[in-house]
Amino acid sequence: xxxxxxxxxxxxxxxxxxxxxxxxxxxxxxxxxxxxxxxxxxxxxxxxxxxxxxxxxxxxxxxxxxxxxxxxxxxxxxxxxxxxxxxxxxxxxxxxxxxxxxxxxxxxxxxxxxxxxxxxxxxxxxxxxxxxxxxxxxxxxxxxxxxxxxxxxxxxxxxxxxxxxxxxxxxxxxxxxxxxxxxxxxxxxxxxxxxxxxxxxxxxxxxxxxxxxxxxxxxxxxxxxxxxxxxxxxxxxxxxxxxxxxxxxxxxxxxxxxxxxxxxxxxxxxxxxxxxxxxxxxxxxxxxxxxxxxxxxxxxxxxxxxxxxxxxxxxxxxxxxxxxxxxxxxxxxxxxxxxxxxxxxxxxxxxxxxxxxxx
Numbered sequence: 001x002x003x004x005x006x007x008x009x010x011x012x013x014x015x016x017x018x019x020x021x022x023x024x025x026x027x028x029x030x031x032x033x034x035x036x037x038x039x040x041x042x043x044x045x046x047x048x049x050x051x052x053x054x055x056x057x058x059x060x061x062x063x064x065x066x067x068x069x070x071x072x073x074x075x076x077x078x079x080x081x082x083x084x085x086x087x088x089x090x091x092x093x094x095x096x097x098x099x100x101x102x103x104x105x106x107x108x109x110x111x112x113x114x115x116x117x118x119x120x121x122x123x124x125x126x127x128x129x130x131x132x133x134x135x136x137x138x139x140x141x142x143x144x145x146x147x148x149x150x151x152x153x154x155x156x157x158x159x160x161x162x163x164x165x166x167x168x169x170x171x172x173x174x175x176x177x178x179x180x181x182x183x184x185x186x187x188x189x190x191x192x193x194x195x196x197x198x199x200x201x202x203x204x205x206x207x208x209x210x211x212x213x214x215x216x217x218x219x220x221x222x223x224x225x226x227x228x229x230x231x232x233x234x235x236x237x238x239x240x241x242x243x244x245x246x247x248x249x250x251x252x253x254x255x256x257x258x259x260x261x262x263x264x265x266x267x268x269x270x271x272x273x274x275x276x277x278x279x280x281x282x283x284x285x286x287x288x289x290x291x292x293x294x295x296x297x298x299x300x301x302x303x304x305x306x307x308x309x310x311x312x313x314x315x316x317x318x319x320x321x322x323x324x325x326x327x328x329x330x331x332x333x334x335x336x337x338x339x340x341x342x343x344x345x346x347x348x349x350x351x352x353x354x355x356x357x358x359x
Contacts, residue, residue, distance in 0.1 A: 003196065003205050004181055006251075007125035008174075010258045016173040018115030020158045021094055024108050028080050030088035034070035036119040039180065041065075041151050045110035050074040050085060051134050062139025064147060066180045068131040070119075077108060113155060117177060120261065123254055126241070127181075127192040135184045147179040191239070200225045200235045208248050212255055213275040216248055253289045256282065260298045267294055 001009065020043075031038065033052070040049065042059045049057040049065055052072040056079045059065060067073065074080065074088050091114070137144065154172040157165050185193040195201050203225040208216065221244050222229040236244045252274040259270045271282035286294050 001209055003125075003127060003202075003209050004178065004185075006209050006255070007127045008177060008181070010123040010125055010254060011119040011121065011128060012117060012174075013120045013261075014118040015170050016115060016117045016177075018113055018154070018158065018169065018173055019095055020111065020155065021114055022109065022111045023094070024110065026077055028074060028076040028084050028088040029091045029094060030074050030085070031072060031091045033072035034116055035121065036070050036117050037177070038067040038070060038073075038116040039065065039114070039176070040075065041113040041155075043111040043113060043151075043155055045108060047110050047112070048076050048079050049134070050076065050080060054134060057134060057136050059136075060139060062148070062151075064137040064139075064151065064180060064183075066131075066135040066137070066177075066184070067133065068128060068135060069133055070116075071133045073134075075112075075114075077110065113151070113158065115173060117173070123258055123261075125254070127195075130190045130192045131181075131184060132190070135180065137180065137183050144179070144183050147176075147183055150176045150179050191241075195239045198235065198239055200227055200232060201239045204232060204236055204244055205240075205247075208244075208251065212248075212252055213273055215275075216245075218244060249285070250289070252276075253286055256286060256294070257290070257297060260294055270294070 024045075040059070042061055042063045044061055046058070046060045049059055050073060051057070051067070054071070057065065074085050075091075076084070076088070080088070137147065139148075150172060154169065154176060157168050157172060184190075185196055187193070188197065195205070204221045207221060207224040218229045218233065222232040225232050227235075233243055236247070240247055242250065256270050256274045259265060259273065263270075265273075267279040267282065271277070271279050274282070276282035276285065283294055286292075286297075290297070292300070
């Protein structure tokens with residue numbers, strides 16, 4: 001797959017949900033912090049989004065807003081003061097019909113699509129971690145045509161509930177999430193939009209994610225990117241925050257954790273899918289990276305606190321630091337990368353029968 005597809009697939013659990021809400025007059029509703037991502041699409045009228053700890057955001061017809069980290073927030077007809085926010089009606093009450101609503105013909109009618117995605121934050125890819133608490137995508141004429149199309153289709157399916165809607169709606173919600181991430185990345189704010197926009201780093205990432213089990217080496221990745229190994233090491237490390245082979249190790253094991261979570265596949269099969277020749281080599285690398293064995297991880301249930309140390313619970317190793325950027329400027333990253341590749345130590349493999357691409 002590609003980086004965005006893998007980033008979403010690694011953290012998505014369960015089925016997304018959404019509702020069409022229509023309200024008018026004076027109103028204020030509270031959505032509690034959520035272990036996932038939430039979104040709102042304004043179909044008609046205008047309203048305000050008041051994120052916890054953030055500045056109010058004015059939303060107009062056609063605007064889309066994504067809260068990728070599940071930030072608690074209030075939606076209201078106006079920028080409510082603290083007292084009004086404290087009295088805000090829980091959003092769930094709207095859905096159960098416990099909140100009075102005005103006539104659809106009342107002045108100031110607002111219609112929205114509101115939804116959320118369940119996410120396993122232990123597997124958070126740094127691309128997702130890089131996103132701000134609130135991603136506001138204003139409606140602009142001629143812009144984001146694919147996002148507008150997904151919104152229109154989703155609104156239609158929720159309104160009509162035609163045959164096959166139970167399949168169509170979850171698929172459209174997945175599509176909507178991808179288009180929201182694309183639209184954010186296209187604006188160029190943050191680290192990972194820069195990564196995806198760099199032809200060297202993006203070429204290497206595209207190769208790694210398209211075939212994670214391939215016997216990758218720094219030379220093969222440099223050839224994919226069309227540059228020298230030193231240039232690849234310098235550019236990739238400065239932008240992504242890790243050398244290419246270290247990123248490959250992290251992604252292989254993160255992908256393996258997803259497979260352990262979502263499939264009944266035996267360890268040997270998972271080891272092969274992520275580029276390890278034996279279950280022993282895979283288990284050794286997994287334990288060293290995450291502090292728990294694959295078997296313990298699979299049976300530990302929701303939350304999986306043991307993974308927080310090495311996976312997305314701590315994104316810092318995958319973020320470019322000031323020191324990394326200084327090395328990028330001075331060009332010293334090339335020697336660091338060259339020294340690390342031959343031993344295969346970054347790949348966490350010891351003993352005979354090591355994984356493909358880790359020799």
